[in-house]
Amino acid sequence: MKYILFVLVSLVLSNVLYAQNLKISSNQRYLTDENGKPFFWLGDTAWELFHKLNINDSDYYLRTRAAQGFSVIQATLLAEDDGLKKPNANGDVPFIDLDPNKPNEPYFRHVDEVIRKANKLNLVMAILPTWGDKVISDRLGNGPIIFNKTNAYFYGRFLGKRYKNDNVVWILGGDRNPIEESIEIWRAMAKGLTEGDGGRHLITYHPAGEQSSSDFFHNEPWLDFNIYQTGHAKKHMEVYHFAKKDYDKTPTKPFLDAEPCYEDIPVAFWNYMNFDTEFKVHKTILNNDNSLKDTAHFKLGFFGDYDVRLAAYRNILAGACGFTYGHNAVWQMFEKNSSFVIPCITDWKESLQRPGAVQLQHLIKLFKTIPFNELKPDNYILAENSAIDSLHIVASSTMKHSLIYLPKGGTITLKAHQFKKLRWYNPRNGEFTKWQAYSKFQSTSLTSPTKGDKNDWVLILKDKDKLK
Template sequence: MKSIVILMFALIVNEVVFGQSTSLKISQDKRYIEDQDGQPFLWLGDTAWELFHKLNREEADHYLTKRAKQGFTVIQAVVLAEDDGLGKPNAYGEIPLIDLDPKKPNLKYFEHVDYIIEKAEKLGLYIALLPTWADKVPNNRPGIDPVIFNEKNASIYGEFLGKRYGKRNIIWILGGDRNIDNDTALGVWQAMAAGIKKEDQGRNLMSYHPAGENSSSSYREDWIDFNIYQSGHAHRYMPVYRFAEKDAEQFPRKPFIDAEPAYEDIPVRFWKYIDWESKEKVPVQILDKNNLLKAKSTHFKEGFFTDHDVRVHAYWNFLSGACGYTYGNNAVWQMFKKGGSFTIPCLTDWKEALNRPGAHDIKHLHKIFSIFPLGMFKADQSLILNTYGTDNTYISSALAKDLSFALIYLALGQAVKVDLHKLKGDKIFTFWYNPRIGKLSTPTLITQTGPFEFIPPSSGINNDWLLILTTSDLIQVP
């Protein structure tokens, strides 16, 4: 344990470095993803849905390099994108398919996809690759593009992708913000999955991205190696732990990830305030000359998700058993450029959004869960003795499998009473980790066992804290 603590202090003061890429697999206990060396893989994703579609190579280099430095490990991007992905050309004037036919990929378009995937791999990043946004498969929520897939062409398209990218560091994600709501759609996704696996030969993991407040665990498909849920954007303090608890009880057991929680800077319940039938979508007077939302606009009456929401949902997910978390920013997912069109109005353009506070918080997440890898602990709410609610007062906790440490997240810096009997030994060393700046306090020694109340250094909105309790002699580490 002493070596872990030395690593702790080293990581607190140093930047996250680029890692080496390997193919991934499911751990033996089916609780997390691991690399070829059997080490837990920390999924810290970013939703860059329009990456292939809207950025040129210089822009893509800038984006990927920035995200790698910030501690991200996975980039989620779509080949046939949501925003008129079939009809609107990419940065080089290329559309992905000839005659809207999945059997006729435009290789010029895919050369750009090749470049981005290879660049990501050089930076130690994985691309979670969506073959298509799900509006192009039969569903009950039409998008801009037509439905173009059937079982036959889905299989052929899957084979094309599997052969082209099967040896790259890819994680396959079928779907795209749609549930599988009819047998025809199910047949298409099954055919696409089979086509990919035929050429990929099972090298890379696969999952499915559902609609908001749903999980892929509903489908129980053999080709789904790990489950994805989208906790969504309905309100602040989404009970993401409920999704985790539900997926943890599924059989057969599979790891699970919140691959689309609330995005930083996206309006809360944005769909209530957008006229999807209108060309403008929102009143033009709330936008400035760059098509950005004016600072004083109150059109979105429930406000916007913030970096605080990012941290809350991330820690609630991880300490509830999730093996990954995906960040998102409203401007980045759609790669919004000043003066351009938007799907949902933005506060900044995509480049400025790369430096939003929630994105920098990912680096701090990376640090703490590199120190305490996912395979070392599991969710355990029995540590918490005081009453906690199901909104902003919820307290999430996890206990080491060997009982040597506990992690407790306090969204509002609220006092917490902990059952110290749960940890082995009669000496407990207490650390406070500030998830906003990635700083660790000096340790405090507690020599009693049983119930003990901990008071964080500060409390209230934007005063969240991670309480770390350990049983090793950390006080002696220089």
């Protein structure tokens, strides 16, 4: 009996130990932990985690991402890939008779275990209570639509109470923009979550592509921070425009890109797929194991590690409080010989070590040397002729530093400044050049160590004295 009591007490203490409950900073620009320490959101998109993976595979996935420096995992309780009817890896569905008033306990026990494994690895779980196709919206999906104001409130309260002591963030929505009828449903779910957990956890909303939660809910009292989805429509998406729009919003709220272009996803994939058919593409472009064979079918190509870096550095230097990575096979936890939502070149395990994910460790390394929470967008430092090959350069400054991201390297012209030092940072391999003395106080031009396609660099200016 004493041993059983010891185990129970240990579990409770363990749960409290890892529950950090993210907060909003005093200046409303970034996130903090419970002790007020700045929290850098480096998320991974794992929408199908609870639905597709058993507990051993979940453990492998979470340990891999924790070792790579990720701090947040985004996952969906009621998944996109027929998550209401198709059982999880244990053979369980989330509800009895598709009724949100009847949660299926075995399904949520599995969710419990995954969340607590993540928290013990110091990973925050950013959880969508449902994918957006289960709520009426501007776009159909697998569904079915099951939520109304009454059961959305019940379901939100159920989740809030169940995960009150866990380290989670709630993300309403799910790749859908609300319409008038659904706004009240999302409000009811938010109310249930808040009443269930006593308001301990932050809440936001995940919209459809090229939209922000601020477009629909910015002034809602339950929306703690904004997320936007810059999406998968084209190369060189102008993520800095999304950032500026949310940066300039009042009241001030933190924001981040929670779904940028995914590594290894086809550009504008929907133009080359038929979602009304079983396989969505002709089987001749697939291998026998359902992986993608004919990549040329997607005529605009695929996003790669360079596109990931472009989105990450441009977002952060434009004022975002973090960044979320995604990979086409990982978000849907695709395994060979299984179904997919969008065709995948590799399976999810192979994809965990793709270059884009690995190179984000260099983003973390950079912000261990310069406090990201003190950055403010500062393109004022750039001379008017500083654009290189029409690729947008983003600059940001603290009281002592300025950072300038050059997508293709090259020569950049600055306005009159006075700094004591400068060096370059390579986002591809995480290497710094040596500090150079720099004390010019006039408009000046500086050239990166290399230049050309995919030769992006960060210029770091240090020890700023004054600015004209």
